[in-house]
Amino acid sequence: MIYDVVINTGGESLSDCFSSGLGTDNYVYYNKKAQGAIDDIFFNNSVVESNNGELTLQLFLNSQCLLQELPITGWGANKVAYELDTGDFFVKATGEQGVSLNITALDSAQINFSPTTPLAYNDDICYNIITGGIFAGTGEVLKQDIGEELTSGISGKYPNINFTDFDFFLNGQKLYSGDGVGLKAGTDYQIAFGTSTAAGGIVTNINETGFKATAYKKNNRTHSITGVTPDISTETGFIEGRNNYYINGLQESQSGYLELYTGVTIFKTGVGCLPSGGFGNSKTPKTKNTIEL
Numbered sequence: 001m002i003y004d005v006v007i008n009t010g011g012e013s014l015s016d017c018f019s020s021g022l023g024t025d026n027y028v029y030y031n032k033k034a035q036g037a038i039d040d041i042f043f044n045n046s047v048v049e050s051n052n053g054e055l056t057l058q059l060f061l062n063s064q065c066l067l068q069e070l071p072i073t074g075w076g077a078n079k080v081a082y083e084l085d086t087g088d089f090f091v092k093a094t095g096e097q098g099v100s101l102n103i104t105a106l107d108s109a110q111i112n113f114s115p116t117t118p119l120a121y122n123d124d125i126c127y128n129i130i131t132g133g134i135f136a137g138t139g140e141v142l143k144q145d146i147g148e149e150l151t152s153g154i155s156g157k158y159p160n161i162n163f164t165d166f167d168f169f170l171n172g173q174k175l176y177s178g179d180g181v182g183l184k185a186g187t188d189y190q191i192a193f194g195t196s197t198a199a200g201g202i203v204t205n206i207n208e209t210g211f212k213a214t215a216y217k218k219n220n221r222t223h224s225i226t227g228v229t230p231d232i233s234t235e236t237g238f239i240e241g242r243n244n245y246y247i248n249g250l251q252e253s254q255s256g257y258l259e260l261y262t263g264v265t266i267f268k269t270g271v272g273c274l275p276s277g278g279f280g281n282s283k284t285p286k287t288k289n290t291i292e293l
Contacts, residue, residue, distance in 0.1 A: 092110070167224075
């Protein structure tokens with residue numbers, strides 16, 4: 001099992017975690033729940049629009065990261081038609097390719113999924129707000145290597161590319177440096193996937209067209225910690241709710257783990273309890289700074 005935490009506190013200490021001047025006032029950008037069901041799923045577009053009007057989401061469907069794409073648009077029979085190439089979903093904005101549209105507030109708040117994206121009424125859908133852009137590679141553009149294609153997209157916006165400035169995903173699962181993604185031998189900028197160029201990867205020149213690789217630019221002052229134990233100490237401190245926790249590349253729901261940042265020194269297990277908060281027949285008293293599980 002590989003455990004990974006992406007800490008988005010805005011700084012290395014609690015004292016500098018909220019500053020509009022430093023661009024670290026990012027407490028509303030993470031672990032947001034989408035609302036609705038099946039064909040009518042919405043997100044809080046007021047938060048995204050306040051961030052320079054960018055409608056860019058890092059969307060998770062049952063813990064797997066989906067690819068957002070800017071759709072191709074055109075006029076159909078008395079309606080506007082939207083088409084995706086390789087993406088899993090899109091949101092309507094004023095920048096679609098093909099036609100100029102009048103997008104209502106409700107339209108721009110809806111998440112529109114590709115017909116090939118599997119959805120069910122009980123799906124868990126959450127998202128993060130992305131401020132630095134999304135980049136994708138499929139290995140199919142001009143028969144480029146999947147890593148070359150991804151690097152080309154990134155360097156077009158960020159000429160001075162830094163490998164550690166991005167979070168990488170392969171078919172929706174988070175990757176780690178040295179475990180499926182790395183820098184191509186002999187270069188300091190070329191992103192590489194696969195057993196021949198990056199240790200531990202599963203992508204090869206033969207099967208790479210079956211994969212989609214995506215990179216997300218990290219926000220300012222983002223820290224990542226990877227380990228082999230489920231309990232990870234951040235050391236630098238953090239703010240509750242502003243962090244993403246992954247197990248084997250899949251993002252976990254916040255309801256499945258505890259973020260303990262102050263005041264708790266003891267865990268007590270095996271104590272009988274009731275949903276109402278009572279302790280059954282147990283006469284064991286509570287201990288100060290204790291959480292009963």
